[in-house]
Amino acid sequence: MALSGMRGLSVFISDVRNCQNKEQERLRVDKELGNLRTRFKNEKGLTHYEKKKYVWKMLYIYMLGYDVDFGHMEAVSLISAPKYPEKQVGYIVTSCLLNENHDFLRLAINTVRNDIIGRNETFQCLALTLVGNIGGREFAESLAPDVQKLLISSSVRPLVRKKAALCLLRLYRKNPDVVNVDGWADRMTQLLDERDLGVLTSSMSLLVALVANNHEAYWSCVPKCVRILERLIRNQDVPQEYTYYGIPSPWIQVRTMRALQYFPTIEDPNTRRSLFEVLQRILMGTDVVKNVNKNNASHAVLFEALALVMHLDAEKEMMSQCIALLGKFIAVREPNIRYLGLENMTRMLMVTEVQEIIKRHQAQIITSLKDPDISIRRRALDLLYGMCDVSNAKDIVEELLQYLSTADFAMREELSLKAAILAEKFAPDLSWYVDVILQLIDKAGDFVSDDIWFRVVQFVTNNEDLQPYAALKARSYMDKPATHETMVKVSAYILGEYGHLLARRPGCSPKEIFIIINEKLPAVSTSTIPILLSTYAKILMHAQPPDKELQSQIWAIFSKYEGCIDSEIQQRAVEYHALSRKGAALMDILAEMPKFPERQSSLIKKTEDSEADTAEQSAIKLRTQQQTSNALVVTDQLPANGTQPVGQLGIVKVPSMSNTDDNTSEQGVTRENGILTVIDSQPPSTVSPDLLGDLLGPLAIEGPSVTAHRSEPSVASGEPSGIRADALAIEPVEELANNVQPIGDIAERFHALIVKDSGVLYEDPYIQIGIKAEWRSHQGRFVLFLGNKNVAPLLSVQAMILPPSHLQIELSLVPETIPPRAQVQCPLEVINLRPSRDLAVLDFSYKFGIHVQVNVKLRLPALLNKFLQPISLSAEEFFLQWRSLSGPPLKLQEVVRGVRPMPLAEMTNLFNSLRVMVCPGLDPNANNLVASTTFYSESTRAMLCLMRIETDPADRSQLRMTIASGDPALTFEFKEFIKEQLVDIPILSAPMPPQAQPISQPTTAASDPGDLLAGLLN
Template identity: 35%
Template sequence: MPAVRGDGMRGLAVFISDIRNCKSKEAEIKRINKELANIRSKFKGDRTLDGYQKKKYVCKLLFIFLLGHDIDFGHMEAVNLLSSNKYSEKQIGYLFISVLVNTNSELIKLIIQSIKNDLQSRNPIHVNLALQCIANIGSKEMAEAFGNEIPKLLVSGDTMDVVKQSAALCLLRLFRTSQEIIPGGEWTSRIIHLLNDQHMGVVTAATSLIDALVKKNPDEYKGCVSLAVSRLSRIVTASYTDLQDYTYYFVPAPWLSVKLLRLLQNYTPPAEDPGVRGRLNECLDTILNKAQEPPKSKKVQHSNAKNAVLFEAISLIIHNDSEANLLVRACNQLGQFLSNRETNLRYLALESMCHLATSEFSHEAVKKHQEVVILSMKMEKDVSVRQQAVDLLYAMCDKTNAEEIVQEMLNYLETADYSIREEMVLKVAILAEKYATDYTWYVDVILNLIRIAGDYVSEEVWYRVIQIVINRDEVQGYAAKTVFEALQAPACHENMVKVGGYILGEFGNLIAGDHRSSPSVQFQLLHSKYHLCSPMTRALLLSTYIKFVNLFPEIRTQVQDVFKQHSNLRSADAELQQRASEYLQLSIIASPDVLATVLEEMPAFPERESSILAVLKKKKPGRVPENEIKEGKSPTPATNHNNDVNNSTSTVSGDLLGLSTPPTSQPGSGNTGVLLDVLGDIYGKSNSATQNNMYNPKKFVCKNNGVLFENDLIQIGVKSEFRQNLGRLGLFYGNKTSLPLQNFVPTLLWNDEQASKMSIQIKPVEPTLEAGAQIQQMLNAECIDDYTDAPSMAISFTHNNVSQKINLKLPLTINKFFEPTDMNGESFFARWKNLAGGNQQRSQKIFKASTPMDLQAARTKIMGFGMQLLDGIDPNPDNFVCAGIIHMRTQQVGCLLRLEPNKNAQMYRLTVRSSKESVSVEICDLLADQF
């Protein structure tokens, strides 16, 4: 509401004072009704009302509406105020319309005409009022009425800066309502060049608009990258006196810097031109340098502005994931924040380091802060910071520090907050399985988990330890002994009883030779827990008892006595009653041979993906950093012992995709089909973390699993496997918002000519993706002939009534159909010489390394490319030599590769030879792009 000064609108001031002085709700309503009656009579009976009086009465109606009362008159008087030349009267008219006029109102035509008149006015104040009203209403009618005029205002050379600024924000509001209003063609260049405007306010508003336009059509607005980098460079290198009007507590234009850094995160890589990329890296380097400088002010506003730019720059560095030096420096800078007194800074530092931990360039740098992160997990006062520390420990864990991190997490579990215990249990179980070099350690960890936090151990965790023990002979005796000792504790969790019952029922005979764990002792120990357990656990124990009858005939009578107990044969639980009666009869009438056949040891579980990751992602969508489960396989419970495991696991996903690893796949071949967590960070990003657009199809040339695309709304992950000329992709769509994604339709962009090269079959998905949910889509591909361009997919959906469309390349490059081929040096060079007959059989590239040369990183990329890396073949130990066969339906093409690094010149020479020129060229181009 406008301020009431002096005698201005005295009646309004008196009315507001009367309302505030009302002693009851009834008195307030009475006073309001009296005023409404007075205003109505004035509007109807007094035709001599001037603009001031109309303004005063319209203000009273606005105040009454804001108190929660319906207003059904006064609209026409408000519209009449729009034609006034006085700013205060026009302002109140626009305010009333913005708040109270429905878009379906009959007055909308009059309102639109008045707004058009003001947009054509020479008075910039009137133009701004009109633009603000359009933006406040923001309806489709407004978009249709003014969609042509506002862009003209925005790019016109005659428009004042303050109007351009409002026009950009108004156009952004209308674009979110109706994306068709933005013209293309020459308008694209004119809008992009607003980034060069001399007025910083115009540039700030235009950056917000361009960011939204880029998200819809990144290719069309790609020209904004160089201008954004140029503008960012000028801001970063400027002193606070150069941009005095836009300096906030000694930080030049911090909010514009943040917007530009976010804009650049829409592209991967943000700049293809080496000059632009170099300038951007200089900007990021300068921002990191300034973060090290002593603060120019002790006020919190200075540090907030400075850190806002710093964290956005770090987000861009992480998004690029290509500059090793910047990534390590960013990690070191974040490490300093881990000990900062500000809780928010510590939280944001831990969150950003989670992303850095997944980069091959900065993973080791993150590990250097392990001790500080462990202290954060234990000592932080804020539970959200402790949770973030747990996430970072999970992300930084590898084979070198797994045992230490797992032990620290186990120690903390005893005093951890209840809200994070279940998630910690899942993470400890995943890490223990992934990095277990000795499965006795894995068994110890899981049993400790059950002992420390048994209530938070989900079924999937204890299923998994049973599956691993059954599939590995070397750990069965140790597991039986360990679980037997654990069951002797006076207070034993029911999950421990389940694990103990299952393992002793299968492998109790392995420890029965010791009198301390004789068959009778095992049976009595388990049965001492029987009456304290739930019906489901009792049913499992009954199955263990009948197994004992087969393993230990000497305690048959003891077991039969338990089956005969009234509490079992007459149990109210039908499952217990049925098991007791059937097992009793089986133990009586079955011969030893029949009993041994029926109750034989559980067979090995079929190898499939672990379900623990699926449970973790379901609990916290997107929270899990990318991780592989050890061996990439998880058994699905088989049919034997009892039905408890089978029936329960049918209600959860045994694995996310069901892709099995090809038996012939070799470590590092790139075709291992292991499971990754394909969602990124969904929850927890509201704490000033950056919502990014992430799309880099090139990184999938040398990997099969990971996040393919990510923005504020959706995350798309991929998991794939290939065998000869066949490929299978699982696409995972994760909704990152609190609203459902409607009309969700993925469409394959693949014409008839392309279809002659590759056959693709895609399964449809449900049209609605619920809030926070994840769905998967299967795609089968067959390579028919060699091709150069990978297939694309268009994904369209509606979010909050706004249409969205995403175009992306699928990770189906020709190298995915490689079969690694092993050969000795003599065979390799003989074949190499045979393929040297003509240029049509080879392709060669000499190129400069885009990052500091790292032969170990190069080795990792080449191994992921899909060919067989032949060590010791080349006389120069630094050279990489590979061989492979590309499988197609019509033919098989042998391919040889040689990569020669020149460390002094920081150059690579890549040579590819094959029996087909097009294959040589494509393989050479694909691999060269990785360096």
């Protein structure tokens, strides 16, 4: 194709438009890019006119979405062209293709400056536009004085000055030092007297940026801003071209009121009175009309005025007027206006005096809770939560509970949390609080965090009068045929502790309570079984004189779980079995849980901290908020005199990682002045004996690759004498070995995390890497705990995830340095795209001192079974699905040899721990097992998986396995995964003898991490 004349560009555009598909378009574009490369190689023979034609084509190709990685120099060179057409192309294409950090842009600084200080206004506008779009720090340092001269010059036309104001705004944002506060404040005040509204609009944008950083220097601008508002709103001294749908220049109004919000207050009474008159006019003159564009403009002005009214702490009468206006907004049909009304009424809650006025609109707000638009429902929920107090808590909480049954799944978790907090903060009486929380668990168990049921336990424990009532309510919920697992946990715990108080009531004898709880045992997960075992031990203790039949039934359950693969279940079963044989001594050992010492609710405190960080305390704070890193660094605080022991290490939980916080399991609740206060049984001076003490088990993967040399002994000069480093498993800095070996068995730790969701991922003398995970359908959330065990920092810390193709993983930034005895917590989001057994790898490295560099590759436990959810099927349901999946590839069968011999009960426990539920009684052969589960991924959604295991009693080292599902890939991957677990099972410790580790008190949720660690590695 001939490239002469602008006709070439028109022909090329026509060719692209006539392409039948994307592949043809790509071939045509590649051909044109090849022609352009050839032309640019002969650059010396190209004129400015020819470069302009080719650069236009480059820009068009770039606009189509293709990468243009050449020709940048030719585009920049056109900026220096003497004629306007070529110069215009150079500026436009450079602005589009390059960014502020591009090396070629530095070559144009002098040319751009010459255009700015020249006398050609057209060239000045081109140059200012370029700098205003992509100017960086180098442009700021070189061009700021010249741009300021243009802005304040009276001989320059307004067209150029308004571009200069926006250009200076860009340069100020890149380097605030370019504007001298002392010399510029007076000039800024003079600019606000500008009659041209174009220059005034740009200057007001510049003022907003200036006062956001330092309002003290610009107090003289406040009266001028008020006069501008008077000119626009009261006098309407505005040219017709700046009137938008009858509204005088709404852009200047918004920016002016926003600038005023950066000043703390307005002391001058005349200025304050004039401003409130203007704001009153805005409030009185704003209404909802049919024209969408006029609504948008008038509401933008109105909501900025509302923010300014709140900021200036206006009189109650004006605040009432604002709320009345917003009340009209939340009642209109237009969803956008309703949303804005709810959002701004939520902001108004920060003003204490008007909360009673907002309550008048409670009925309408509750109606918005059922709006079809989820964003409106969220705003209504936030508003109800904020306006709740003792006077209306009952009504609001009951509405939330009623709405919970029909609410979207996306809202249920937030809804449950807020209802629980409101019930706790404003409970009118103790029994009402228990009723609300149990209803909450019953209606939305999947979305109720463990923190909430921990709170009920703590609350009941600290109030003796409430214990019989709570036990009776728990008993009534256990009668339901379908009981959520969280309800099973809380009911079992309460009935275990206080069920004996109901002994005289019908249906509440120890045996009857045991029977109804034991009916739930086959359907619960491994995390609930320890709680049920503790309940059985308590029931046996209270059944005095002992019921032989009840005793034998409970002993049979303890014997069943003594060989469980889960270390905590195994330990509890062994110890309870031994303790239950001690007769009367059992009463002393398993006495009631003591009351919890007073401490503020961690849930309420965490919520208040979160609200303090994110709430719009004022319009200024909202606009000046800065995003922070997701990684949390937690350090110990040693006093200068060294009197505090090393054990005082503060561990901070990661917000929103998981609804389960193990540390809260030892907390309680007290009630004072109508407010519930959560208290903690652990004294402030007591901490976990490990940096990652809240994790529940050991785990490590892959050995480290270490580069280390001998070094001189190093001693931390600030370390006080007498500190025992082993108090927190902290290794002192001493002479380094020639290599760094991991602590603990690598394979055994990885296998432990196949069935557990928390543990130590890797540990060596310098660092401890822990993991804590939560799984829901096809999504997972990790937190990596990086704990520095030494008194010197870890440097050059780097972490990178190498995900397999079937997992989508996002890791937050990891700090390059981990301070001494500190812990960094890094969130990690996982999405399962399709079935696969491939594992993600964490590539982690760090340096210790100048001689040790460690690099490890750790397999992350995002295995296939983490995306399983056990499901119980009846015989009819199972065989209906089994018959519908006939033959390969949906149904696969294989004889597996080399299986570690194990009894069927142990194999059943193994499958249950892998989240595959064994369905007893479905297979007529007693030597066979039938199981079912549901697999979740983005491609398969919820997919049912069925399994049949046929064993030979004469030869336990082999079995026949049949797997069926609705997806061929899932069937194969699930079959291979189960086979791997049967063939390669880690050999855990034998059941511990009863006298090995006697326990003094069963816990509600998590046992002491040290005991669990010993139990797993014993």
